[in-house]
Amino acid sequence: MDEIISLSILLNDYGVKSASEVITDIIDSERLVLSHKDSNVPFLELSFPCKIEDSTIKAKFKSKTGLLQVCAKKVTPGIFEGGQTEEDTAPDSATEDVPSKLPSSSSPSPPLDDADLMCDFADEAYMTSLSLQPQENMKNAAVQQGVAAAQGSTIQKTADKAGPVQQKHTQNAYTSQLYPQQPQLPISSCGSESVRLASSIDGTGLAASLGYSFAPLLTLLADTSSHVNAVPKGNPKKAKKQEKKKAGSSALSVAATCTLKLLGESLMLNGWAVCDNYIPGPIVDQVRKEIKQMESHYTPGQIWVGKEADAGAQIAVQDVRGDSVLWMDDQALTATAFIKEGKKQSCSFLTLHQVVCAVDQLIMHELPRYTQGLSLVAAGGRSDVMLAIYPGKGSRFAKHIDNTAQDGRRLTCLCYLNNGWQPEFGGSLRVTSPGQPSADILPLGGRLACFWSKSVAHEVCPTHHPRHSFTLWFYDALEKAEALAAAKVSIGGTASAAAQSSARSLIRDILAQDVITPTEEGCAILANRVKTMPIAALSIVAGVVGAASVQDFVAAATHMDPTSLAVLRDEIRRMGLQQTHAPSL
Ligand SMILES: O=C(O)CCC(=O)C(=O)O
Ligand SMILES: [Fe+2]
Structure with missing residues (x-):
């Protein structure tokens, strides 16, 4: 089957370039984002699908950009019929926007297998081409600390979760200030102070x-x-x-x-x-x-x-x-x-x-x-x-x-x-x-x-x-792209209802006032619970707390100290997973 290369590139230019011109530019340039000599030109985003048949160009292009996607989506089984057919998404109908081809991270429809949807995303070469550090695998400070404790070492806390991504953006020209700060829009009070x-x-x-x-x-x-x-x-x-x-x-x-x-x-x-x-x-x-x-x-x-x-x-x-x-x-x-x-x-x-x-x-x-x-x-x-x-x-x-x-x-x-x-x-x-x-x-x-x-x-x-x-x-x-790459290496498989319920119960107990409290005793309870939980449930909890793998989560959770546990509770709370008094439906 022919591959369709859906290509999205940012160009600081209003000029319309052909796909082949853009590809050549990218291959010849050191950076993904091509800069325009006139920095006052507002930024324009172009997104268009094109076909790259030459495998050398394809490989070169992929190693330069990492944004190369190979998309071939079949009709997914679900409650709906009609709509897009396989022909609609076939390579030659190369007129659709890239975004619609991206797998959704939100859809609860049956997971696609590799044959249904192939997407090749950012690799290390991509990071290098933007002079970036690969993202920290471990996103949760508490889990990091736990792993450090488990390994008998100290790991520095990530100062700001958004750090690495923020850095990328500021390193690229396209984030320059387009509009000066304006005075605050008028607001009307509604009685409450805050x-x-x-x-x-x-x-x-x-x-x-x-x-x-x-x-x-x-x-x-x-x-x-x-x-x-x-x-x-x-x-x-x-x-x-x-x-x-x-x-x-x-x-x-x-x-x-x-x-x-x-x-x-x-x-x-x-x-x-x-x-x-x-x-x-x-x-x-x-x-x-x-x-x-x-x-x-x-x-x-x-x-x-x-x-x-x-x-x-x-x-x-x-x-x-x-x-x-x-x-x-x-x-x-x-x-x-x-x-x-x-x-x-x-x-x-x-x-x-x-x-x-x-x-x-x-x-x-x-x-x-x-x-x-x-x-x-x-x-x-x-x-x-x-x-x-x-x-x-x-x-x-x-x-x-x-x-x-x-x-x-x-x-x-x-x-x-x-x-x-x-x-x-x-x-x-x-x-x-x-x-x-x-x-x-x-x-x-x-x-x-x-x-x-x-x-x-x-x-x-x-x-x-x-x-x-x-x-x-x-x-x-x-x-x-990074999230997709990370998800591929960290967690796989679809959770069963039982695994979901077990994961939910652990999260609730971590958040509850009196079950897994941030004390020595609470840490021991957490460790015991984690040791007896099925791997599928642990995968979900690892995903919730942003651990790089189930093993990392287990290592962290079985060696938690009260301070790390308190941090973990706070982070989960910030995600909106805390107990509330909302009436049940
Ligand atoms: O419906 C709303 O106004 C917000 C809903 C929301 O926060 C969400 O779905 O994440
Ligand atoms: Fe929300």
Whole structure:
């Protein structure tokens, strides 16, 4: 089978280069990121698939960049049918974006075997070409200390988990400051000293002006009898109407540019940004209609523990997060039928798919020009779509940071689907950036909220009304490549329910007030528990705490001192795995 080389490269240039020119440039250059002589030129990210047939060039290219991917995705078995077929993803249809080909670390769908999906990511040569130190394998300070104790040596604590990745970014030219710091956006107080109401930007029709027209969808809503609403050419009345629409859309483009700038600035200043009316109200209704039939397929939200899905390191802890979720990959978004109780039922997520494409366009291609820190998201791609419902009844999600384990996630992006949401329903997203007061963001219909996945602590406040949303996580290409490489060497296999439950019980007991306490006695209990746990369960816990391997985790956990145990508890707490008093569903 021919290989398709999906290539994503950053070019500090507006010039359009052909694939072969780019490949030659890369092979001839010492660095992945090609610099442009005029440093004032805003950065442009190009992502395009191309085919490299010459095996020498291929090998050279791979050793230079490490970003070479060989993608051949088969239709994955699941509840959905239709959508992408094998032909769709065959080598010659080389027009799709790289991101959609990346394996999702979030999808709970059956793991793909090697024949289904082959992705070759960063190797040592890649690190060297960027003059980087390979990432520390051991990410958890407490585990590191434990291993040090086990080996009778002392290991220096990693000062900052994000250190190595941060270093890479600052070493590359593309992180230079594009916009000067702006004064803080106005805030309005809501009575509480530490919490303010988040100010938002009105992005009326933003998606539409970013090249993702919602017009066909709106027409579709107006005329439910037909799915195709092409305006017939040659009809003067309709042509006039179209012209009017065109003029309107150019005004929107200007507005959108301002909005994008504000969004970018808010992200840089606050660590989060909110855009109201990003999705028009009728579109929100249409999405809700489309996903309604899937509600019985939602399952309790799981804690994402920072490793790839095939590492099996996701566990459900219902009292930490009270939502139910449904993951939809790109295949599901284009599905035409699904199987319910053995019966085939037709479905369409056309509108949801369009909205997701608009968000992709915004985050991967528009916003990076207006903010720092997103330059690698076009190449990194995003997670599958996570649909979520908080059923009300006080359900919540405890305070956490999404990416505490260098799993590659750079930006968390939420779209709220709750037209008519009232403040008394609660359910605010409370965001807290380091060194800043918290801000509350109500989950209003059509509102888009985004924040840095690695630094912004956030929680969903108790919700007293069903609350619908979907989330996309956008990856930083470098960190994702490293996470994939690390996951490959550290943990394998999919966890069974029994292993998950055993892992969950250990984590709960570590966090409990009176079970595995940070005392000599608690350390002895932990050591005994670990010695008797099945390897699959230990793999999950190792994934949770960011240990490089099960062996490392076992070594650390059986030689823990009370201080290391206290650190471990704190770190797990920071991931949002702590006990809460959220009501069970
Ligand atoms: O729904 C929200 O507002 C946030 C949910 C969240 O934090 C998450 O799913 O990680
Ligand atoms: Fe979160």
